[in-house]
Amino acid sequence: MNFELSDDQRAVRDTFARFCDERVAPQAAAIDESHAFPRKLFDELGQLGLFGMRYPEEAGGTGMALQEFALALSEVARGSLSLAGAAAMQSLMGTKFLHMLGNDDIVERLFKPALKGEKIGAICMTEPNAGSDLGGIATVARKVDGGYVLTGQKTWITVAPLADFFTVFARAGEERKLTIFLVERHFKGLVVGRPIHKMGVWALPTSEVAFDDCFVPDSHRLSREEGDGEAHLRKTLGEIRIITGAMALGVARAAMAEAVRYAGERQQFGKPINRFQAIQLKLAEMATELEAATQLVYYAAWLHGAGKPYHKEAAMAKLQATEAAARICDQAARVMASYGFAMEYPVQRYLRDIRFTLIGGGTSEILKLIIAKEMAN
Numbered sequence: 001m002n003f004e005l006s007d008d009q010r011a012v013r014d015t016f017a018r019f020c021d022e023r024v025a026p027q028a029a030a031i032d033e034s035h036a037f038p039r040k041l042f043d044e045l046g047q048l049g050l051f052g053m054r055y056p057e058e059a060g061g062t063g064m065a066l067q068e069f070a071l072a073l074s075e076v077a078r079g080s081l082s083l084a085g086a087a088a089m090q091s092l093m094g095t096k097f098l099h100m101l102g103n104d105d106i107v108e109r110l111f112k113p114a115l116k117g118e119k120i121g122a123i124c125m126t127e128p129n130a131g132s133d134l135g136g137i138a139t140v141a142r143k144v145d146g147g148y149v150l151t152g153q154k155t156w157i158t159v160a161p162l163a164d165f166f167t168v169f170a171r172a173g174e175e176r177k178l179t180i181f182l183v184e185r186h187f188k189g190l191v192v193g194r195p196i197h198k199m200g201v202w203a204l205p206t207s208e209v210a211f212d213d214c215f216v217p218d219s220h221r222l223s224r225e226e227g228d229g230e231a232h233l234r235k236t237l238g239e240i241r242i243i244t245g246a247m248a249l250g251v252a253r254a255a256m257a258e259a260v261r262y263a264g265e266r267q268q269f270g271k272p273i274n275r276f277q278a279i280q281l282k283l284a285e286m287a288t289e290l291e292a293a294t295q296l297v298y299y300a301a302w303l304h305g306a307g308k309p310y311h312k313e314a315a316m317a318k319l320q321a322t323e324a325a326a327r328i329c330d331q332a333a334r335v336m337a338s339y340g341f342a343m344e345y346p347v348q349r350y351l352r353d354i355r356f357t358l359i360g361g362g363t364s365e366i367l368k369l370i371i372a373k374e375m376a377n
Contacts (some may be wrong), residue, residue, distance in 0.1 A: 012068045013072070016050070016072040020076060023044065024041060032080070037205055038203060042083065045076070045087050053069045054239075055115065059115075060115045065304075069091065074246040081200075081204075083203070086159055089158050089159055090114060093236070094114070095111055095121050097167045098167070102182065102222060110165050110184075121163060122157055123158075127139065131156075134169075138171070139151065139154065142172075143172065144215075146217060148170075149214065149215055150211035154210070157206065158206050160206065179227060180223045181221055181223075188214065191209070191210040200349075200352035200354070242297060245357075248321045248325035248326075251325055254346070258332055259283065263335055273335075285331070292324070315367045326357075332351075333347050
C-alpha cells in the first residue's frame with residue numbers, strides 16, 4: 001500500500017488546511033466561549049463541498065473516497081472540534097440513510113439541500129438505557145393507517161436543536177426489530193428537549209429528543225422492510241469510526257503544535273525548556289504516538305476505498321487515534337504547566353474537547369471487544 005498522498009488528496013488537504021488557518025482557527029476561542037453554533041462557518045463548509053464529498057456526482061456530491069473526507073475533517077477539527085463534529089454529522093450520519101433509502105421527494109427536498117448546508121440532519125439512536133447496546137433501544141413504531149406512530153425517548157442527539165430532519169431508529173413489526181424512519185422538524189409529536197451541557201465541544205449543540213405519539217407517513221419509513229435497520233447501520237459504523245479517529249488526529253496535531261511552540265519560547269534557567277531532556281522525551285513520545293495513529297487511520301480508510309475488509313482496522317484506528325490524542329492533549333498541558341491550565345491558551349480546550357471522540361462511534365472498551373471478536377473469526 002502506498003501511504004503517499006495523490007495530487008488530488010493533497011489538494012483536498014491543502015484546501016481545508018487553509019480554511020482552518022484563515023477562517024476557523026482565528027475564531028475558535030470565541031466560538032467555544034460563546035457556546036454558539038458557528039452557522040456561518042458551517043455554511044462555508046457546505047460551499048466548499050465538504051458535505052457532499054462522500055456522495056456521487058449524480059446525487060449532488062463530488063464522489064470522493066473516505067481518505068479525502070478524513071483528510072478534510074481532520075483539518076477542520078484542528079481548528080474547532082465543535083465545527084468538525086457538526087460537519088461529520090451532516091456529511092455522514094445525518095444524510096447517509098436518506099441517500100441510501102430515501103424516495104425521490106426526500107432526496108430532492110432534504111438530502112440535496114443538506115449537501116449544500118441549507119438543511120441540517122441528525123441521527124437518533126442513543127437512548128437513556130441504550131448506548132453501546134443497540135438491543136436496548138426501546139423506541140417503538142406502531143403501524144397505523146397510512147404510516148407509523150413513534151413513541152420513545154432519545155438522548156445525546158448531536159445538532160438536534162438545529163436539525164431540520166432526524167433519522168430515527170425504532171422497533172417495528174411483530175418481532176420489534178430495528179427499523180429506520182425519517183422525522184421532519186414540523187411533525188407533530190416530535191419534541192426537542194433540554195440541552196445537554198457538556199465539558200467540551202461547547203459550540204456543538206446536543207439535546208434530548210422525544211417522540212410523543214409522533215405520526216410518520218409510510219413514505220418516511222426509510223427501511224425497505226421492517227427490521228432491516230441494524231444491517232444498514234452496521235455498514236456505516238466502520239466509516240464513523242475512521243472519521244472519528246481522523247478528527248481526533250486533528251485535535252492532537254493542534255495540541256502538539258502548541259506544546260512545541262511553547263517549549264521553544266518558554267525560558268527556564270537561562271534556556272528554552274525544549275533543551276531539557278524531560279520535555280524532549282514528552283515531545284518525542286507525542287510525535288511518535290501521533291504518527292502511529294495517523295498511519296493506522298489512513299490505512300483503515302485506504303482499505304475501505306480499496307473494497308477490502310476494514311471493520312477490524314476501523315475499530316483499531318478509532319481506538320488508537322482517540323486514546324493517543326487524549327494522551328497527547330494531556331502531555332501538551334503538562335509541557336505548558338500552569339499555562340496549560342489557563343483559559344487564555346487553547347490547550348485547555350483541546351483537553352476538554354478530545355473526550356468527545358472517546359465516546360462517539362463506540363467507547364474504547366467496546367472497540368476492544370470488537371477487535372477481539374474479529375480476531376477470533
